[in-house]
Amino acid sequence: MSATTDPYASTTDSTDGPVFTVTGQDWDTIDPSLADSDHIVVNMGPQHPSTHGVLRLVLEIDGETVTDARAGIGYLHTGIEKNMEYRTWTQGVTFCTRMDYVAPFSNEAAYVAAVEKLLQIEDQVPQRAMDIRVLMLELNRISSHLVCLATGGMEIGALTVMTCGFRDRELILDCFEAISGLRMNHAYFRPGGVAQDLPDDGLQRVRDTVALLKKRLPEYAALCNANPIFKRRLKGVGHLELAGALALGLTGPVVRATGYDWDLRRTQPYWGYDTYDFDVVTWDEPDAYGRFRVRLDEMWESLKIVEQALSRLEASQGDPVMIADRKIAWPAQLSVGADGQGNSPEHIAHIMGESMEALIHHFKLVTEGFRVPAGQVYAAVESPRGEIGCHAVSDGGTRPYRVHFRDPSFVNLQGTSIMSEGSMISDVIVAIASIDPVMGGVDR
Amino acid sequence: MTPEKDETPGEEVVPAGAQPFEVIDVREGSFGVHGSGDTSGFGGLNTTIVMPPASTAPFGGWFDEVAEHLEDGVSGAIEKVVVDRGEITFHIARSHLLETVRHLRDDPTLRFELCSSLSGVHYPNETGRELHVAIHLLSMSFRRRIRVEVSVPEGDPHLPSIVPVYPTADWHERETYDMFGIVFDGHPGLTRILMPDDWPGHPQRKDYPLGGIPVEYKGATIPAPDQRRRYS
Numbered sequence: 001m002s003a004t005t006d007p008y009a010s011t012t013d014s015t016d017g018p019v020f021t022v023t024g025q026d027w028d029t030i031d032p033s034l035a036d037s038d039h040i041v042v043n044m045g046p047q048h049p050s051t052h053g054v055l056r057l058v059l060e061i062d063g064e065t066v067t068d069a070r071a072g073i074g075y076l077h078t079g080i081e082k083n084m085e086y087r088t089w090t091q092g093v094t095f096c097t098r099m100d101y102v103a104p105f106s107n108e109a110a111y112v113a114a115v116e117k118l119l120q121i122e123d124q125v126p127q128r129a130m131d132i133r134v135l136m137l138e139l140n141r142i143s144s145h146l147v148c149l150a151t152g153g154m155e156i157g158a159l160t161v162m163t164c165g166f167r168d169r170e171l172i173l174d175c176f177e178a179i180s181g182l183r184m185n186h187a188y189f190r191p192g193g194v195a196q197d198l199p200d201d202g203l204q205r206v207r208d209t210v211a212l213l214k215k216r217l218p219e220y221a222a223l224c225n226a227n228p229i230f231k232r233r234l235k236g237v238g239h240l241e242l243a244g245a246l247a248l249g250l251t252g253p254v255v256r257a258t259g260y261d262w263d264l265r266r267t268q269p270y271w272g273y274d275t276y277d278f279d280v281v282t283w284d285e286p287d288a289y290g291r292f293r294v295r296l297d298e299m300w301e302s303l304k305i306v307e308q309a310l311s312r313l314e315a316s317q318g319d320p321v322m323i324a325d326r327k328i329a330w331p332a333q334l335s336v337g338a339d340g341q342g343n344s345p346e347h348i349a350h351i352m353g354e355s356m357e358a359l360i361h362h363f364k365l366v367t368e369g370f371r372v373p374a375g376q377v378y379a380a381v382e383s384p385r386g387e388i389g390c391h392a393v394s395d396g397g398t399r400p401y402r403v404h405f406r407d408p409s410f411v412n413l414q415g416t417s418i419m420s421e422g423s424m425i426s427d428v429i430v431a432i433a434s435i436d437p438v439m440g441g442v443d444r
Numbered sequence: 445m446t447p448e449k450d451e452t453p454g455e456e457v458v459p460a461g462a463q464p465f466e467v468i469d470v471r472e473g474s475f476g477v478h479g480s481g482d483t484s485g486f487g488g489l490n491t492t493i494v495m496p497p498a499s500t501a502p503f504g505g506w507f508d509e510v511a512e513h514l515e516d517g518v519s520g521a522i523e524k525v526v527v528d529r530g531e532i533t534f535h536i537a538r539s540h541l542l543e544t545v546r547h548l549r550d551d552p553t554l555r556f557e558l559c560s561s562l563s564g565v566h567y568p569n570e571t572g573r574e575l576h577v578a579i580h581l582l583s584m585s586f587r588r589r590i591r592v593e594v595s596v597p598e599g600d601p602h603l604p605s606i607v608p609v610y611p612t613a614d615w616h617e618r619e620t621y622d623m624f625g626i627v628f629d630g631h632p633g634l635t636r637i638l639m640p641d642d643w644p645g646h647p648q649r650k651d652y653p654l655g656g657i658p659v660e661y662k663g664a665t666i667p668a669p670d671q672r673r674r675y676s
Contacts, residue, residue, distance in 0.1 A: 249612025
């Protein structure tokens with residue numbers, strides 16, 4: 001039989017013999033005498049409810065056992081790195097926050113850390129701005145882990161975990177909305193500080209949320225930790241020891257579940273993490289269950305950090321949240337107008353009515369941006385999924401010459417094959433859920 | 445386009461024995477506009493783009509220790525060392541790359557266990573060294589980070605794959621091939637990873653257009669991002 005030109009043809013020849021394409025409900029169309037083995041290649045995804053987004057899995061299966069698993073990515077590639085080369089350094093935040101949309105603050109953190117390192121202004125960023133960043137990062141870690149538990153639970157049929165997870169994540173997103181104006185894609189961290197100070201009720205809101213979370217987080221432990229169904233689905237699945245994890249570059253909860261306490265917040269601290277009191281959570285079972293327990297406990301540690309950050313922010317009320325250097329600090333200020341949004345009327349009055357120099361300065365900084373001396377840096381922070389790094393190159397201009405993000409989901413997803421080959425198809429879902437990839441970050 | 449030893453502005457501040465500045469480009473004019481009858485004077489601008497120059501020992505802190513142990517292990521591999529903004533970059537000849545990273549990983553005094561990241565940068569005007577590959581290594585034992593940089597010419601964009609040493613580089617190298625067209629010899633399956641398999645061109649190269657489209661807003665047209673004024 002020659003190769004057919006009809007892409008939807010049911011049977012074609014390949015070097016491995018005839019290939020049958022069945023899409024469900026049509027197995028009867030294959031003559032059983034032609035198919036002499038149970039060896040099947042299954043394309044799971046890119047649109048599949050259990051693949052954590054648009055992830056395509058090419059699974060070679062023998063019966064129910066996966067003999068070869070490969071991940072196909074790129075379906076969510078949006079050229080964020082290329083786009084950032086055509087915007088100012090400040091505008092870059094707006095792009096990179098959209099990569100890993102479940103942990104947007106981590107993306108922003110890696111990027112602004114890199115830009116500040118390039119500008120060599122790390123020690124000029126106000127303390128209050130760094131405390132706000134830590135607060136947001138840790139709240140984001142909780143919300144991200146909640147999504148991981150929620151979607152991971154849903155994929156194994158534990159729908160209650162899903163509804164609880166998204167219910168509690170919503171509390172945190174409400175805080176984000178009150179503070180940054182947006183539930184996701186905040187663009188709140190800026191080179192030199194943060195976009196704006198906390199609103200008047202910001203601290204109280206976060207405090208109330210922390211109190212509520214403290215009541216609700218035990219529910220996950222009570223529902224899952226000793227649940228026999230949950231444990232049977234997770235224990236021993238997606239096993240990966242430390243040596244394999246490091247060879248494949250995996251970081252974050254996957255590594256900490258092997259017992260290695262590698263956490264950049266502790267080992268290479270940034271923004272004052274070394275002054276916070278928290279424990280790096282580890283577990284001694286390098287499987288899906290261990291990773292689940294690491295995430296569960298990490299949420300409590302993040303709550304500890306949030307509470308410490310809250311008391312620091314209480315003490316520093318009124319302090320600046322943007323660098324004093326007027327050649328870098330964003331000139332415009334936001335305020336809440338009658339319609340719920342808008343620019344600060346004082347600033348508008350100043351540049352439009354009082355000072356032509358201020359207007360020129362505003363215009364130059366907003367349209368042209370600030371210049372960054374030529375050179376390159378790499379800055380890494382601990383995202384909920386592991387090390388997110390930003391390699392930023394400047395040619396001395398007002399735009400990044402090149403920005404590359406080392407996204408933890410991208411790297412961790414390389415563990416798919418080793419975690420799922422030899423296991424059942426249903427365990428592939430659990431293994432990938434335990435990696436917790438976010439395809440927006442993988443594909444960028 | 446520009447020979448490296450063209451002109452070295454600010455030569456007097458270069459410490460004795462240092463190599464010349466890294467000139468990556470010389471740009472004329474401003475705003476990216478040419479032949480427009482610009483009377484502002486910016487059209488006559490002539491800017492030399494230089495990257496941080498090579499450093500000479502002592503580099504300070506643990507940099508010296510790493511540099512010595514690296515030099516001992518693979519002599520002649522290091523083309524240049526750049527210490528800038530608290531980071532150290534080793535420029536390595538591509539022929540020595542594999543043994544260098546193997547030494548960096550295995551030497552008990554170096555122990556760079558994790559390859560954090562690998563990616564490319566395109567400098568179209570750095571003749572003969574247009575494509576750079578930046579490898580970020582992390583020593584978890586010593587809590588140190590270094591950058592290993594390899595440059596290859598656009599006409600011969602080959603360098604050895606480091607997958608045999610760091611399996612994690614698999615997808616990084618595929619992405620770098622996809623985006624820059626850099627070929628990693630010895631990679632187990634160097635195919636495109638983010639772009640479709642039949643995509644023409646390598647999008648992260650500087651000569652690959654962004655493909656932006658103008659935006660219309662209330663009757664006015666805002667040019668595409670790549671058509672707007674540039675200041676650099």
